[in-house]
Amino acid sequence: MAAAPPSYCFVAFPPRAKDGLVVFGKNSARPRDEVQEVVYFSAADHEPESKVECTYISIDQVPRTHAIMISRPAWLWGAEMGANEHGVCIANEAINTREPAAEIEALLGMDLVRLGLERGETAKEALDVIVSLLEEHGQGGNYYEDANSCHSFQSAYLIVDRDEAWVLETIGKYWAAEKVTEGVRCICNRLSLTTKMDAEHPELRSYAQSQGWWTGEGEFNFSEVFSPVEDHLDCGAGKDSLEKREESITVQTMMNTLRDKASGVCIDSESFLTTASGVSVLPQNRSSLCIHYFTGTPDPSRFVRGLVT
Numbered sequence: 001m002a003a004a005p006p007s008y009c010f011v012a013f014p015p016r017a018k019d020g021l022v023v024f025g026k027n028s029a030r031p032r033d034e035v036q037e038v039v040y041f042s043a044a045d046h047e048p049e050s051k052v053e054c055t056y057i058s059i060d061q062v063p064r065t066h067a068i069m070i071s072r073p074a075w076l077w078g079a080e081m082g083a084n085e086h087g088v089c090i091a092n093e094a095i096n097t098r099e100p101a102a103e104i105e106a107l108l109g110m111d112l113v114r115l116g117l118e119r120g121e122t123a124k125e126a127l128d129v130i131v132s133l134l135e136e137h138g139q140g141g142n143y144y145e146d147a148n149s150c151h152s153f154q155s156a157y158l159i160v161d162r163d164e165a166w167v168l169e170t171i172g173k174y175w176a177a178e179k180v181t182e183g184v185r186c187i188c189n190r191l192s193l194t195t196k197m198d199a200e201h202p203e204l205r206s207y208a209q210s211q212g213w214w215t216g217e218g219e220f221n222f223s224e225v226f227s228p229v230e231d232h233l234d235c236g237a238g239k240d241s242l243e244k245r246e247e248s249i250t251v252q253t254m255m256n257t258l259r260d261k262a263s264g265v266c267i268d269s270e271s272f273l274t275t276a277s278g279v280s281v282l283p284q285n286r287s288s289l290c291i292h293y294f295t296g297t298p299d300p301s302r303f304v305r306g307l308v309t
Contacts, residue, residue, distance in 0.1 A: 005029055005272055006188045006235045008265050009081075009091040009158045010242050010257065011165045012249040013182045014284065022282040024160045025254040026091040027265060027300060028071065028080040031144060032273035035074045038296040041118075043067040043085065054078065054115075056105035056141045059133070065118035071276045071294050075145045078110030081278045084117040087290040088126050089160045089280045093189050094143055094153035097226045098213060099171045101152040102140030109139060109155030109170075116159065123161040127168055127177060130157065131201070135173045158187050162282045162290075169193050169222065174207055176200040176222050184243045188235035193222040237263045254279050255293075258300045266300055273298050 007029035017023045028036060043066055050061040055076040070082030081091035092109045107115075112130045120126025142150045157168040165180040169191055179198040186192075201207075208214040214225045241263040245253065258277045259266055267274045277300035279293045 004094070004189070005267050005269060006238055006264060007093055007267070008186060008188050008235070008238045009093060010184065010186050010254065011158060011160050011180070012184045012242070012254070013165075013180070016182075016184050016249050018248040018250050020284045021251075022160065022162055022284060023249055023251055023254050024089045024158075024280040024282065025258050026081040026158075026278050027258050027267070027274045028276045029267040029272050030073060030080075030275040031146075032269075032271060032275070032298070034145065034275055036071055036080065036276040036296070036298075037074045038069065038071050038276075038294045040069045041065075041067065054111040055108050057107065057137065059107070059137060062119055066121070068114070068117045069292060069294070070114060070117065071278055071296070072110065072114075073145070073275075076108065076110060077114065078108050078112070079114040079117070080110060080276065082113065082117050083280050083290070083292045084120070086121045087162050087282050088117060088120055088123055089282070089292075090116050090126060091158050091278075093156045093187055095156050095169070095189050095191060096228050097154050097171045097191065098211070098228055099154070099226070101154050102138060102172070103142075103150045103152045104138075104140045106138040106140035107133060108141050108143065109153065109157075110143075112139070112155065113157070116157075123159045123164055123166050126159050127166045127199070130159075130168065131175050131177075134170060134175065135201070138173055139170065156187050156191070158185070160280075160282065162284050162286065167193065171226050174201045174204045176204060184249065186235075186239040186243055188238060190235055191223040191227050194224075195219050195221050197222060238265045241265055251279060251281050251293075255300070274300055
């Protein structure tokens with residue numbers, strides 16, 4: 001399979017976003033013959049000591065899971081993107097780092113998206129869920145249905161609610177996260193965190209030293225330490241398509257950005273396609289409902305309104 005092109009996820013906060021709204025958007029660049037479905041799961045109570053079967057492994061279930069709506073490749077358990085009843089939205093991106101991703105069967109990054117939505121009432125709670133499960137179970141396994149080869153990746157996440165977002169980037173069980181409360185932020189398929197980290201694995205820096213990737217002297221720059229030596233992926237045009245817009249950002253602006261083929265945000269190549277898209281509108285005024293749009297199709301020029309919470 002050819003190398004995957006960049007895939008993008010965005011969030012815009014007031015005052016860049018209009019009318020006191022937080023606007024979240026994600027394009028899913030996946031193999032062009034892969035079907036993606038939009039699925040709603042209601043809130044549920046679970047028996048003590050019960051298990052949940054994820055894509056490759058089973059883990060302990062929690063007493064109660066939140067209602068969620070997700071967009072996912074039809075063959076797996078997790079999600080490319082989604083939202084829950086509390087207005088938490090999560091999407092992930094596959095990334096390569098200096099630490100090769102494990103090919104063993106563990107939790108997929110997409111499994112962790114769904115688990116974060118099912119178990120987190122806020123963006124910070126979802127972050128804590130994801131890193132706890134990452135440290136306990138690890139991440140690994142084939143990101144594609146193709147059984148003839150294994151394509152395994154590390155993961156980056158954009159975790160958003162009405163008040164804040166967290167950019168979470170992972171290397172095996174190690175991780176770092178940055179809190180975002182204003183402006184526009186984009187993640188794609190490369191590390192983006194630098195020296196501003198608001199939370200991190202307690203052994204992150206000592207691990208980097210043990211691998212010879214950081215001397216322990218000077219400022220610790222996450223991307224410089226953990227990015228592959230040869231990292232040629234260019235996400236600049238896609239990031240600039242929203243980050244450098246001068247006008248206020250609306251839901252229509254986000255949808256138009258996800259439709260943009262010239263910048264590379266919307267993919268249509270020989271092997272890969274934007275197989276699904278989603279946009280969420282999260283009013284900071286809690287008396288207003290959140291609205292979530294999912295295409296359920298590979299054409300992001302058509303958005304279908306999904307769950308209202």
